[in-house]
Amino acid sequence: MSKKTIAFVLAGILVLALGLTGCGGQQQAGQAKVLRAAGEATFAPFEFQDEKTNELTGFDVDLIKAIGKQMGYEVQYQNQSFDGLIPALDSGNIDIAISGMTITSERAQKVNFSKPYYKSGLTILVKKDDDSIKGFKDLAGKNIAVQIGTTGSMEAKKIPDAKVREFNSAAEAIMELKAGGVDAVVNDMPVNEYYLVQSGGQEAKSVGERLTSEDYGIATAKKNTELNEKINKALDELKQNGEYEKIYVKWFGVKPE
Structure with a gap:
């Protein structure tokens, strides 16, 4: 087989390989x-x-x-x-x-x-018996749990004098609220609502209006x-x-x- 033929075959193989993976998937x-x-x-x-x-x-x-x-x-x-x-x-x-x-x-x-x-949008979870927090303006100076890397974390850090604690997951942030380690959780509305449905609203409640409108x-x-x-x-x-x-x-x- 000539060098020219070998080069042609190799080029054909390369084109085929690129065609199989061009969209980002693997095959x-x-x-x-x-x-x-x-x-x-x-x-x-x-x-x-x-x-x-x-x-x-x-x-x-x-x-x-x-x-x-x-x-x-x-x-x-x-x-x-x-x-x-x-x-x-x-x-x-x-x-x-x-x-x-x-x-x-x-x-x-x-x-x-x-x-x-x-x-979606951000909402607040507090303990069931906490009537001191009724909206985002009441979070000033409070201890707030959020999930790291989320918009909830970004927005919570803008609240005056708030002490923001970041957790690896939304579930861990909510567990910290249940344990009394924080005053509130700021997280995405559907996640908070799903938690309340699953728990029967026994230990926490959602307060205030949705802070943001997010896609x-x-x-x-x-x-x-x-x-x-x-x-x-x-x-x-x-x-x-x-x-x-x-x-x-x-x-x-x-x-x-």
Whole structure:
């Protein structure tokens, strides 16, 4: 075989390999295309570990699997710390981050965001018998628990004289409130509401109005614009064919706004 022929064959192999992985997923001969997605599985009802099956489940998990199916990909969803999601995208260790991540200008400088798929906001949890905190203005000088790396943490740090304690998960922040270690928890509204439903509202309550209006987005690496476009297209299609609404109602009990 001549050098020219060898070079031609190698070039063909390279083109084939790039075609299999160009969208950010991975594929081997004879296998389904795979997208590696991740989120922190302590953010019920968006992503959490089912106590009975030990499987990762939640609204985000169902949604990204439906999006992957619409795109013709198999989605492998893994648990990863929230503050490690963007670095994992940047390093190429994952293709997608979907974890109740609020779209912010700061984050948008580092990743591509899909169209918004959920509208949220920040609310306050306090102990059931605490009537001293009725809204965000009453948090001045208080001890506040938040999840590290979240918009709840960012906003809590703006409260005058507040002592903000950061925890690895929303569940740990709520446990600290139950133990009496803090006066309040500032977190995303659906997470707080889900906790109150699951606990029967026995130990805590939500107070005040929603502080912010936030949009959750699906994040991809800044350089992977093709994948972001395909996710947007699939999300639009799921909203049109009713699958998005079906998943939404399953986890929140109401139709999307």
